[in-house]
Amino acid sequence: MLDIKGLLVVRGQGPHAHRVRLDALTLRQGEICAITGESGCGKSTLLEAIGLLLAPQSLDHYHLGPQALDVGQLLAEDRQPELAAVRSQQLGFVLQNGGLLPFLTVRDNIQLPRRMLGLSRHSQAVDKAVEALRLGPLLDKLPQALSIGERQRVACVRAIAHEPRVLLADEPTAALDPNNARRLFELLLNLVGELGLSALVVSHDWPLIEQFGLPRLGAVNGEGETRFEPLA
Template structure:
């Protein structure tokens, strides 16, 4: 692991389709995200938020420009190598919890290790489950948990491989306000206490206020950032972007 940024995009553009039907989802985005930071990515619908996350995480390949995860350029990797990189060095938390219903909490958390062919360290699994407050639920199945508990299992699963970056795509989008608050506090804690790097796409100014920095996208371009955000300042900036006009 190097001392540079956890994540870097240099002039990244992503075009879907071609010729007359081409859509430029990202347009020359450059940004460096420091290690041990919590970054929220916001913008109006269609601004390129999900494409930003997909290109940064190696889920999608940039049309031009380069994306780096630590010292590894992800934009030039083969599909097989990109898959290996995601398994080893990236964690994901989505709006849909994406847990395997037939597996217990413990086995859901162990899944990334099994997929990567890595040894299962039971103490590490217990430690991560304790971190998300679910150690006593390790032998139950997802259907026996609340939505908030299921999302905490998803966070534990994202943490288990000690990834360079955890990407959240609307991780609190399906949760009620109080439950969302507990998940956001958990994400804030793994950055503050654990030195983890979290990058979260959200449309919610309250969720964004838990981050250190908010990046704003509009029409595929990076149009601003806000340090030490509050929900009010984020909402004001989003209104000026025309997000809720």
């Protein structure tokens, strides 16, 4: 579903530049992998590069989906309209703060990605996600009426509403207490498995990652550089 090799991203310039490297990553359908490391090491930078929000300095290859779409070629040729289509259609994002629109109900927040892509309102994937994350009673409420945990659950459903190939979540449990963080993580894992997605989750909560036994890409810090490598 996702196959990346030789990814390098550079943030900053000159003596303040910081390089973020990913030698290899392969994610199969239904697989979820955690990206871990200390604060400021480049976890979010790596996720943004994989999510096509940052252009890499160099890249060997990037293939996405069952047909192995050559995203690396699109990046090399700077084909921005096609890259934007990949972002909006095949990738789903969960932000730390949820990012819900306050003037839309939960139902309309969830439906927004489908409306923007001209998709039909009904989606079996969305129905499954709403059920898996127990959001049925909240659909007609505004975000301000929800708890932080509830908003994050809504953000997870909105991220998959357009039925992407890969879900990218940046610290989805950062604002939650340990019990709610564990509950959201469990629900997120169930959602990925139920819908057959692939997922990358940035997290600094190592005990939570270990509790669920997820494979990890861990940060190895060096002089002006962080390399992300698979950890046992």
